[in-house]
Amino acid sequence: MRLGFLHFSRFPVQRKVIELPELAGKPFVLVEEVRGQQRVACASTSALKAGVKQGMTVTAATALEPALRHFPYRPEEERRALVGIGEMLMGLAPGFQLSEPDGLWFDASAAHLAKGEEGLCAKVLAQCSELGWRGRVVVASEKFTARALARHGAPRMSVVPEGESARALAPLPLSALEGPEQTAFAALGLMTLGEVAGLPVGAVTARGGAAGMRAHARCRGGDETPFIAEVLEEVLEEQLTLEWPAESLEPLQFALKTVLDRLCGRLGGRKRAAVRMNLTLKLDPSGQAVVPLTLARPTAQAKMLLELTRHRLSDVRLEGPVAGLILRVEEDCEDRGQQLSLGDAPEGDAALEVVLSRLATALGEDALFMAALEDTHRPEEAYETKTFRPPPMRRGLEGELLQPVEAAEPVPEVMRERPSRMLGTPATIDVEMTASGELLAARLGGRRRRVMALVGPERLSGDWWDARPYSRDYYRVHFEGLGPAWVFRDARDGRFYLQGLFD
Amino acid sequence: MSATAEKVSVTVEALKEQIRRLQAAPRKYLAALRTGVEAFDELLPGGGLPLGQVVELWGEAASGRTSLALRAMASAHREGRLCAYVDGPGELYPPAAMAAGVDPARLLIVRPKTAEQLAWSAVQLVRSGAFACVVLDLTRGPKGASGVRLSPAEGKRLMDAAVRGGSLLLLLTAPEAPGDGMMRLRTEARDDEGLSVEVVRSRQGGIGARTLVPWKALYPELEGGETPWGAELPPAEEVTVPELPRERPPSEGHRGIPWQRPGRDAPMPSLRASLDAGSALH
Numbered sequence: 001m002r003l004g005f006l007h008f009s010r011f012p013v014q015r016k017v018i019e020l021p022e023l024a025g026k027p028f029v030l031v032e033e034v035r036g037q038q039r040v041a042c043a044s045t046s047a048l049k050a051g052v053k054q055g056m057t058v059t060a061a062t063a064l065e066p067a068l069r070h071f072p073y074r075p076e077e078e079r080r081a082l083v084g085i086g087e088m089l090m091g092l093a094p095g096f097q098l099s100e101p102d103g104l105w106f107d108a109s110a111a112h113l114a115k116g117e118e119g120l121c122a123k124v125l126a127q128c129s130e131l132g133w134r135g136r137v138v139v140a141s142e143k144f145t146a147r148a149l150a151r152h153g154a155p156r157m158s159v160v161p162e163g164e165s166a167r168a169l170a171p172l173p174l175s176a177l178e179g180p181e182q183t184a185f186a187a188l189g190l191m192t193l194g195e196v197a198g199l200p201v202g203a204v205t206a207r208g209g210a211a212g213m214r215a216h217a218r219c220r221g222g223d224e225t226p227f228i229a230e231v232l233e234e235v236l237e238e239q240l241t242l243e244w245p246a247e248s249l250e251p252l253q254f255a256l257k258t259v260l261d262r263l264c265g266r267l268g269g270r271k272r273a274a275v276r277m278n279l280t281l282k283l284d285p286s287g288q289a290v291v292p293l294t295l296a297r298p299t300a301q302a303k304m305l306l307e308l309t310r311h312r313l314s315d316v317r318l319e320g321p322v323a324g325l326i327l328r329v330e331e332d333c334e335d336r337g338q339q340l341s342l343g344d345a346p347e348g349d350a351a352l353e354v355v356l357s358r359l360a361t362a363l364g365e366d367a368l369f370m371a372a373l374e375d376t377h378r379p380e381e382a383y384e385t386k387t388f389r390p391p392p393m394r395r396g397l398e399g400e401l402l403q404p405v406e407a408a409e410p411v412p413e414v415m416r417e418r419p420s421r422m423l424g425t426p427a428t429i430d431v432e433m434t435a436s437g438e439l440l441a442a443r444l445g446g447r448r449r450r451v452m453a454l455v456g457p458e459r460l461s462g463d464w465w466d467a468r469p470y471s472r473d474y475y476r477v478h479f480e481g482l483g484p485a486w487v488f489r490d491a492r493d494g495r496f497y498l499q500g501l502f503d
Numbered sequence: 504m505s506a507t508a509e510k511v512s513v514t515v516e517a518l519k520e521q522i523r524r525l526q527a528a529p530r531k532y533l534a535a536l537r538t539g540v541e542a543f544d545e546l547l548p549g550g551g552l553p554l555g556q557v558v559e560l561w562g563e564a565a566s567g568r569t570s571l572a573l574r575a576m577a578s579a580h581r582e583g584r585l586c587a588y589v590d591g592p593g594e595l596y597p598p599a600a601m602a603a604g605v606d607p608a609r610l611l612i613v614r615p616k617t618a619e620q621l622a623w624s625a626v627q628l629v630r631s632g633a634f635a636c637v638v639l640d641l642t643r644g645p646k647g648a649s650g651v652r653l654s655p656a657e658g659k660r661l662m663d664a665a666v667r668g669g670s671l672l673l674l675l676t677a678p679e680a681p682g683d684g685m686m687r688l689r690t691e692a693r694d695d696e697g698l699s700v701e702v703v704r705s706r707q708g709g710i711g712a713r714t715l716v717p718w719k720a721l722y723p724e725l726e727g728g729e730t731p732w733g734a735e736l737p738p739a740e741e742v743t744v745p746e747l748p749r750e751r752p753p754s755e756g757h758r759g760i761p762w763q764r765p766g767r768d769a770p771m772p773s774l775r776a777s778l779d780a781g782s783a784l785h
Contacts, residue, residue: 370607370610385612418596420600483565484692502565502567503567
C-alpha cells in the first residue's frame, strides 16, 4: 500500500499564527503545565533565535526575550486542527491517520487521479498552503519511511519508489528512529539509519530483542505497521476558544475565518455543502448567543460564508464580550459545485447570500419566501410559503452532455383564470342590481363603477367538514374605469365581495 | 518559429485582456428583457425592457401592470435568471404568476412590514446584481395605505442601484402616486379591446407612442374569440345572477350538528324494510 506523510514543522506555532496573523514574525511561545510549572512546549522562530528552548520555564524564556508572549498549549485543539486538515484532504486521499502532534498519514492509492504521486504531493501542499499551512510530503510504501523522511529529510516533497526505502532512509540521522533504540545504536557509534541497516539481523536481535529487530527492519525499509484510517465524526462542528474576550467584531473575524476555513475544508473533503448552520457565541463570563445561518444555495466556500457571517454578526447585539465560538452544520447536502460561464463573476452567489441575509436581518425571516402550490380549492390558500432556495444555475454550451433543465411543475388549468392580485381579506362591495337580478354597477374606492362585462359564475365550495365551510359564486367583472376584477357572491350572507384584480 | 510564438502570445494576451474586461463589466447577458408580448415589446425603444434601468408601469388598479411585470419575470426565468418581487400591498397571487410562466423556485417574494422598507429592500436587491428583474410594487403600502410615493432621494438611489447591478427594476405605481422611473409607461384597461400602453416618459425617445395589447396576448389559454370581460353582455336572462341557495341558520341540536353538510340534517331513511327482509331470509 502506498502512503503519504504530511508533516508540519512546529505545527502548534503555525496554527497560532493562522489564528492570529498579528503574531507572524513575533516572539511567542506555547506553554504547558509540567509539575506545577509553566514550561515552553513550542516556540516561534524569533523566540528560538532569542535563545528560548523547549522545556524552559516561562520565566526564564521571558528573561531572554522581554517582548515574549505566551499562550496555553491545548493538545485537543491541535488534534482537532489536524483532523480538519485530514478531512480536507479527503478529496485527494480516501483516508488518513493522525500522527500527533504534527503530522498525518494519508492513503495515496488514488494518486493516479491526481497526475501520479508527484501530482498528489503537489496538490496536497497546494491545498494546505491555501489555508496558510507550510508542510512537507513524502510518499512511500511504509509508514515509517514516509514519516521519517518527511520529518528529517530535506526536500519539501518526495516520492520513494517501491523497494527504494532503505536507500532513501540511509542518509537520515539516527534521531529519525525517535525511540529508545536510538540510544542503543548511538552507543555503538552509529550515526545514520544506513549504518544501522548494515548490521547483521541476528546480532541486532540477539542484543536488542524484538524492539531492536523492529528498528533494524524499519531502517531496511521493512515496516509492517498497518494503516488504520481515522473514523470520521458524524457531526460537523468546529469550536475555538479566544485568548481574550472579543468586544468588537474585528478580533472575532480572525477566529471566524479559522473556524470557517477548517469547517469548509472538512465539508469540501466529504463533498458536502452546508445548508443550515448555527453559530454559538460563548459570552464572557456566562451566557451564549445563537446566530442561525440559513443559506439560499448550499455552499462549502469559506469566503462566502465568512462574508455572510460577518454581515449577520454586524446586526447582532450581544450582552457581553465573546469568549469562544462553536460553529455547527445543522443540515448539509451533496455539493454539486457551481457552474460559471464566461463573464460570470465568481462572487455571484456570495452577492445573493449577502443580500438575502441583509434582508432577513432587517425585515425578518418570514418576510422573504418563495411560493409553492397547495392542493386546495379555496383561492386564498392555494399556495404556501417556503424558504427561498433557488436551483443552481445551469449554463454552458448546448450539447449532449449538458443536463436538461428540470421541467417545471405543471400548473393546473384553473389557475390560468385567476387574478394576478389577491386581496388579503375580501372586501364587501355595495352593488346595484335590477329587479331581475342583473348586476348594474358597484361602489368601489368611493366611486360608482358601471359593469361593462361579466362572466360567470364559477362555483367554488368546500371545507364542509371543517369549521370554516365556504360556498361562493365567482364572477369576472369588468368595471368601468378600473378594469377586470374577481368578485364573488357568498352563499352564506348573499353579499358581494371583491377578492382580486386582473391587474 | 519565434515569430509564430510571438503571434500566439500576443493573441493569448489579447484574449486574456478581453476576459478581464468581461469579468470587470457589469452583468449584461441581455441588453433588454423581452416580455414575449409582441405588441408591448415593439412599443419599447430597445425591443424590450432595458436592463440596468428603472421602468415604471403606471395605471389604475386593474390595468395590466402586474401581468406585464409577470411576463418580464417569466422571460428572465426562461434564461435561468432569478427575479424578486417586493410586494408592498402583499397582493401578488403566486398561482397566477405561475400560470403566466413564472418559475416559483426562482422568484423571491419580499413583503416588508412598513412602507419605508419598500424602497430600501428594492435597492438592496437591485444593487446585488443577483436578480435580473426586480419588481417594486408601490400601488399601496403594507398597511393598506394608498399609493406609496418615493422621495427624490429614494428614486435616485434606485436608479443608481439599477445601473450598478445591471438589473431591470420595474416600478408598479398607482395613478395618484407616480414614481421617478427613467421610463414611464401608462397602462389602461380598454373595455373589450385589451390593454392600452403609452410611453409617457423616456430618455430613449418614443414619447407618446401607444399600443394596444389584446387580452389574448396576456391570457392565451382563453378560447378563441372569447374574452371574459371584453365580450358583449349576453341577453339579460342569461346574465342574471342566480339566486344562490342560502344556508339555513344553525338549527337545534336534534337536527344534526350545526354548520355541517346539509345532507346530514336530513332525516335518516328507515331501515325497517330491509330488516324485515333480512329476518324473512333467516
